Amino acid sequence: MKRIVILISGRGSNMQAIVQRCAEQRWPARVAAVIANRPEAQGLAFAHEHGIATAVVDHKAHASREAFDAALAAAIDAHAPDLVVLAGFMRILGAAFVQRYQGRLLNIHPSLLPAFPGLHTHRRALAAGCKLVGATVHFVTPELDHGPIVLQSAVPVLQGDDEEALAARVLATEHVIYPQAVRWFVEDRLVIDEGLVRQRDGASQVLI
Ligand code: GRF
Numbered sequence: 001m002k003r004i005v006i007l008i009s010g011r012g013s014n015m016q017a018i019v020q021r022c023a024e025q026r027w028p029a030r031v032a033a034v035i036a037n038r039p040e041a042q043g044l045a046f047a048h049e050h051g052i053a054t055a056v057v058d059h060k061a062h063a064s065r066e067a068f069d070a071a072l073a074a075a076i077d078a079h080a081p082d083l084v085v086l087a088g089f090m091r092i093l094g095a096a097f098v099q100r101y102q103g104r105l106l107n108i109h110p111s112l113l114p115a116f117p118g119l120h121t122h123r124r125a126l127a128a129g130c131k132l133v134g135a136t137v138h139f140v141t142p143e144l145d146h147g148p149i150v151l152q153s154a155v156p157v158l159q160g161d162d163e164e165a166l167a168a169r170v171l172a173t174e175h176v177i178y179p180q181a182v183r184w185f186v187e188d189r190l191v192i193d194e195g196l197v198r199q200r201d202g203a204s205q206v207l208i
Contacts, residue, residue: 001028001029001030002027002028002029002030002082002083002186003029003030003032003079003080003081003082003083004018004022004029004030004031004032004081004082004083004084004085004182004186005031005032005033005034005035005076005079005081005083005084005085006018006019006031006033006034006035006047006084006085006087007034007035007036007037007072007076007084007085007086007087007089008034008035008036008041008043008044008087008088008089009036009037009038009041009088009089009090009091010038010041010042010043010088010090011041011042011043011088012034012041012042012043012044012046012047012087012088013043013088013171013174013175014087014088014108014174014175014178015031015034015043015046015047015085015087015088016043016046017174017175017176017178017179018031018085018087018178018179018182019031019046019047019050019052020179021179021182021183022179022182022183025183027182027183027186027187028186028187029082029083029182029186031047031052032052032053032079032080032081033052033053033054033055033075033076033078033079033081034047034052034053034054034055035054035055035056035057035072035075035076036054036055036056036057037056037057037058037059037068037072037089037090037091038056038058038059039056039058041056043087043088044056053079055075057071057072057075059091065092065094066094066096068091069093069094069096069097072093072097073097073100076101081104082104082186083104083105083106083182083185083186084101084104084105084106085106085178085182086105086106086107086108086140087108087178088108089107092144093140094142095142098140098141098142099142101140102141103139103192104185105139105140106137106138106139106140106150106181106182106185107137107138107139107140107145107147108135108136108137108138108174108177108178109121109135109136109138109145110122110135110167110170110171110174111125111133111134111135111136111145112132112133112134112135112136112152112154113136113138113145113146113149113152114146115130117144117145117146118144118145120163121133122163122166122167122170123163125157125166126157126161126162126163126166130157131156131157132154132155132156132157133154133155133157133166133170134152134153134154134155134170134173135152135153135170135171135173135174135177136149136151136152137149137150137151137152137177137178137181138150139192139197148192148195148196148197149196149197149205150181150184150185150190150197150205151177151180151181151205151206151207152177152205152206152207153170153173153174153176153177153206153207153208154206154207154208155169155170155173173207176207177207180207184199184203188200189201189203
């Protein structure tokens with residue numbers, strides 16, 4: 001049974017999708033803990049209601065990024081995870097932290113990386129006149145929103161779309177591709193080869 005720790009900052013809808021698919025599809029894994037960097041993160045209540053251990057490591061209570069990262073790593077390591085999942089976790093993590101979990105740290109970003117790393121991806125995609133947007137699940141490297149790509153979803157931009165409408169349609173695809181990527185990881189179906197991720201069975205790594 002693999003152990004998953006999920007880090008959130010707010011709503012936690014991706015975390016919920018992972019918890020639900022893990023139970024429904026009987027993955028060889030369980031979500032051992034949900035950890036937030038903000039005490040008011042709404043997702044904590046869902047985790048608690050589902051009998052999952054929760055913890056808060058408040059970034060405001062730490063004087064430096066290094067101190068926060070160290071406290072976060074200690075909270076994570078208390079659950080001895082095989083996989084750490086960033087699900088709407090809105091803090092930049094230092095290189096030492098990322099290296100500690102290298103190869104077992106996943107993130108989801110609401111753009112078709114390498115386009116639009118960082119914040120306000122949908123606003124920026126609309127301003128650029130993109131016709132296709134999406135989301136990316138990737139292994140985390142020290143560079144922000146960068147790293148070997150596991151799965152991507154593509155969503156067309158429709159006439160009259162605003163940031164909110166686009167975000168909602170992309171989010172619905174995130175709830176499909178993130179659980180899929182985590183499932184592949186816990187079933188040992190992912191191979192990273194020279195910075196590229198291959199699904200062992202040749203399954204499609206695209207949701208269109
Ligand atoms: C998602 O759009 C995710 O891609 C981004 O932050 C949002 C988090 O949403 N990193 P939720 O907290 O999972 O509902």
